[in-house]
Amino acid sequence: MSAHTLLAEAGCHIQHDCAFPAPGLNSFDFKPIFSIGSFDFTKPMLLAIICMLLVVGFFWAAFNKPKLVPGKVQLIGEIGYTFVARSIAREVIGKKGDKYVPFLASIFFFVWFMNIMSIIPAAQFPPMSRFAFPVGLAALVFITYMYLTFKTHGFRGGVKNLVWIDGLPKPLVPLIVLLEFIQNVITRPFTLAVRLWANMFAGHMLIVMFSVATWYLLTPSLFAAVAGGSFALAIFMTAFELLIQFLQAYIFTLLASIYISGALEEGH
Amino acid sequence: MMAFLAEEGAQNPLIPNTAELVIGLLCFFIVFGLLGKKLLPNIQKTLAERHDAIEGGLERAEKAQAEANRTLEEYKAQLAEARHEAARITEQAREQGAVIIAEMREEGQRQRDAIVAAGHAQIEADRRQVTVTLRQEVGRIATDLAGKLVGESLEDTARQSRTIDRFLDSLDGSADAGAGNGAGAGAAR
Numbered sequence: 001m002s003a004h005t006l007l008a009e010a011g012c013h014i015q016h017d018c019a020f021p022a023p024g025l026n027s028f029d030f031k032p033i034f035s036i037g038s039f040d041f042t043k044p045m046l047l048a049i050i051c052m053l054l055v056v057g058f059f060w061a062a063f064n065k066p067k068l069v070p071g072k073v074q075l076i077g078e079i080g081y082t083f084v085a086r087s088i089a090r091e092v093i094g095k096k097g098d099k100y101v102p103f104l105a106s107i108f109f110f111v112w113f114m115n116i117m118s119i120i121p122a123a124q125f126p127p128m129s130r131f132a133f134p135v136g137l138a139a140l141v142f143i144t145y146m147y148l149t150f151k152t153h154g155f156r157g158g159v160k161n162l163v164w165i166d167g168l169p170k171p172l173v174p175l176i177v178l179l180e181f182i183q184n185v186i187t188r189p190f191t192l193a194v195r196l197w198a199n200m201f202a203g204h205m206l207i208v209m210f211s212v213a214t215w216y217l218l219t220p221s222l223f224a225a226v227a228g229g230s231f232a233l234a235i236f237m238t239a240f241e242l243l244i245q246f247l248q249a250y251i252f253t254l255l256a257s258i259y260i261s262g263a264l265e266e267g268h
Numbered sequence: 269m270m271a272f273l274a275e276e277g278a279q280n281p282l283i284p285n286t287a288e289l290v291i292g293l294l295c296f297f298i299v300f301g302l303l304g305k306k307l308l309p310n311i312q313k314t315l316a317e318r319h320d321a322i323e324g325g326l327e328r329a330e331k332a333q334a335e336a337n338r339t340l341e342e343y344k345a346q347l348a349e350a351r352h353e354a355a356r357i358t359e360q361a362r363e364q365g366a367v368i369i370a371e372m373r374e375e376g377q378r379q380r381d382a383i384v385a386a387g388h389a390q391i392e393a394d395r396r397q398v399t400v401t402l403r404q405e406v407g408r409i410a411t412d413l414a415g416k417l418v419g420e421s422l423e424d425t426a427r428q429s430r431t432i433d434r435f436l437d438s439l440d441g442s443a444d445a446g447a448g449n450g451a452g453a454g455a456a457r
Contacts (some may be wrong), residue, residue, distance in 0.1 A: 025281055045291045052295035056302050063307040066314035068321060074311075081311055101312075102304030110299050131281055132288035137296060194282075201281070 013219045020216055023208040024255070028129055028201070044127040049187070051113040055181065084108050084253065092257040093264065100260055103144070108253040109135060115245030118204055119238050129200040131193070134252075138193035141256040145188075146264035161263070184262075192255055199248045203241045210234035225239075399440075406439070407432045 012018040032040030062077025070078055084105040089097035097104075111128065118126035127133050149156035163180045210233045217227035410432060 028281065039287055042288075045288060046294055048288075048295045052298050055299050059303055059307045063311040063314075064446070066311050068314060068318050078311060082315075102308045103300065105308060105368070106296065106300040106303045108371040110296055127288075127292070127413065130285065130288050132284035132286070133283045136289050136292040140296070181296075 007151065012216060014217055014223055015219055015221065021212060023205060023212055027205065027208050043125060044130045044133070047117050047123055047125060047127045048114065048133065050123075051110065051117060055109050056111050061254070080109065081105060088250075088253055088257050094259040096264055097257065097261070100257070104253050104257055107141070107256055108249050111137065111252050112246060112249035115200060115249055116242075118200065118207070118245060119241055126200040126204055128196050128248075129140055129204050131197050134193040134196040134200075138189050138196075141192060141259060142189035144256075145259040145263050148260060163264070188255075188259065192252065196248050196252050199244055203237070203244055206237045207241060209236060210237060253267075403436055408438065410435065 011152060012021055014020070017047055028044040030044065032042050033046060034041050058073075059077055061082075062073045066074055081101075085098070085101045088108070089101045089104055093100065114127045114133065117123040118129075149161050152158070153161050162184045163177045165180065168176055210230045214227045214230040217223040217230060411428065
């Protein structure tokens with residue numbers, strides 16, 4: 001439980017001589033559920049494990065014994081699988097992308113389930129707003145990107161693929177090489193991780209903000225009306241987050257496939 | 269409160285927590301392992317099989333359609349041929365019929381002509397015979413009559429036959445006029 005929640009539960013309201021317990025970074029730190037030595041097991045870790053079990057469980061139910069004429073669960077699974085295979089892998093990478101569908105599908109569903117945790121009662125926290133989770137996945141995508149680049153083009157071709165653009169005027173070459181290098185090798189993995197993290201971080205922050213404010217403003221006074229507005233916004237943001245959660249999972253997967261496509265591409 | 273904030277502020281949110289990193293990656297690898305090694309290949313296979321089943325069905329339907337079309341073409345060709353044949357046979361029959369009719373008409377004409385000719389010949393023969401018979405009869409009767417009238421005076425055969433011939437010639441003249449009329453009427457009929 002984070003500190004501000006405790007403050008709010010303690011009856012911290014406006015006009016009670018209590019400062020607004022503004023949510024901040026403290027909203028993203030949890031007391032460990034248990035500790036083994038210096039290892040603290042916290043709620044985000046628990047959620048990650050639950051999400052892993054949910055994804056595996058769902059796809060196990062859907063695809064363990066697939067039938068030619070699908071049942072309901074299989075059909076839903078197929079829709080999800082086909083979405084990644086067709087709308088992402090095929091669309092971006094083409095026929096060669098079929099090999100990477102399992103990787104992309106795993107990323108998409110793992111990230112999406114993790115994100116949805118943000119608005120599931122009792123969970124109500126997106127693990128992806130802890131930087132370590134998106135960093136891990138972005139690192140995997142980046143390693144895949146680099147591996148495929150050098151595997152496809154060899155060392156020289158790989159480097160060329162990362163920094164070179166054909167048909168440039170001579171004076172621009174050093175500048176573009178530098179920019180391409182920064183973009184492909186530094187910016188890409190960093191933004192991939194930060195984009196997901198920041199979206200989930202901000203989304204969670206907004207929901208917490210309006211929820212806490214609702215509680216804080218809820219006194220038998222005119223402020224109750226404002227509390228109503230705040231509550232409405234909290235509801236709205238929750239619905240909005242549902243969209244963002246899907247969108248961020250989709251974007252993360254889409255970018256991963258774009259990188260893979262770039263690595264497999266013949267020159268550029 | 270301030271101490272609490274200060275304590276929290278020390279945490280930089282962009283520094284990943286190692287334990288979380290490890291657990292996050294572990295969870296992902298488990299998902300990736302199961303999905304990538306078992307579950308997604310399963311469904312890929314099923315989808316391919318389904319695709320085959322549907323595609324196969326379509327292929328079979330297409331084949332049947334082609335077969336039906338071919339048969340139809342064959343029937344149409346046969347029908348056209350049969351029609352052609354029938355037309356040809358009809359034409360032939362018509363020609364043959366015309367020939368037969370012409371032949372029969374000719375034959376009929378010929379037979380009619382033959383019958384008519386035979387009739388004519390018969391009539392002629394009859395007439396001749398009657399004429400000869402009559403000539404003899406009339407000659408004899410006339411001679412007898414004349415003999416009876418004048419007794420035995422007319423024994424000279426030469427004079428007798430001359431007289432008879434003269435008589436008969438005059439008789440023939442009138443008879444020919446009558447027979448000519450009769451024959452003309454017969455031909456007209």
